[in-house]
Amino acid sequence: MNRQSSRKAASADAHALAGELRALAGKLKRRLREQADVGDLTPSQVSVLLRLEKDGPATASGLARMEGMRPQSMGPIIAALESAGLVRGSPHPTDGRQIILSLTEACRTRIDEGRAARQDWLSRTIAARLSPAEQQQLAAAIGLLRRLVDD
Template sequence: MEDQEIAALAADLRVVVARLRRRLREESGPGDYTPSQAAVLLRLERDGPATVTELARAEGVRPQSLGANVAMLEAAGMVAGTPDPSDGRRTILSLTDTARHALASIRAAKQSWLVRGVRSTFTDAEQEQLAAAVVLLQRLADS
């Protein structure tokens, strides 16, 4: 492929991925969170309990910027804070069971839409092509 063709492919890929992300966001329903709030929930789910400072560092933002999002998540019952046993001035945040159930529900809705879409949109041969493309996309994401 020529450089110009690769550039066009990259542009098309970016547009398609953005459209797919929007559709997945739509499928998760009205209980969805802002991208910043979702980032906090997903970080706590993936990495476990953390302080606001640790979350901010991991997300590349200032702790003050994250404070409002954490406060909203606490008010919604999605995040709970407990005093740090080694430093009572710090609060360690963790997901609540409500948050874990909400995240599972959001994932299930997205998964369900994808399954329905793959089944109804693609032939068996196209589904196999899609599976091969996913392997390639994973490799690209890991590069």
């Protein structure tokens, strides 16, 4: 095999690996999502909650900007989260026209319980389906995956 055909084969292999990895990551994400009950929350509501958890309190307009949506579209999302007791608003310290939104303790508990359920399912599944040698292979693969996504 010459050098050019060797490069083409390696590129095809990388392309196939990328497709398999993407599909597998999607399937794992769905399986993990099944393990934690998000109730009747929409994907947009979950995204806002995770944004508030990650970035801290924010205004509705700030959240809309971060989520890439119009401020008018954020209103119903916030209203639903407030009525579910997951988000609360408090006056902005310097701008009385704005409200700062933050997670409630009930929401933080719900997030923590969801993560624990997903972690428990994945831990049990790894232990049940993979031998100790396979678990070591998985650990090595995680290192490689980390290199793909870390800057």
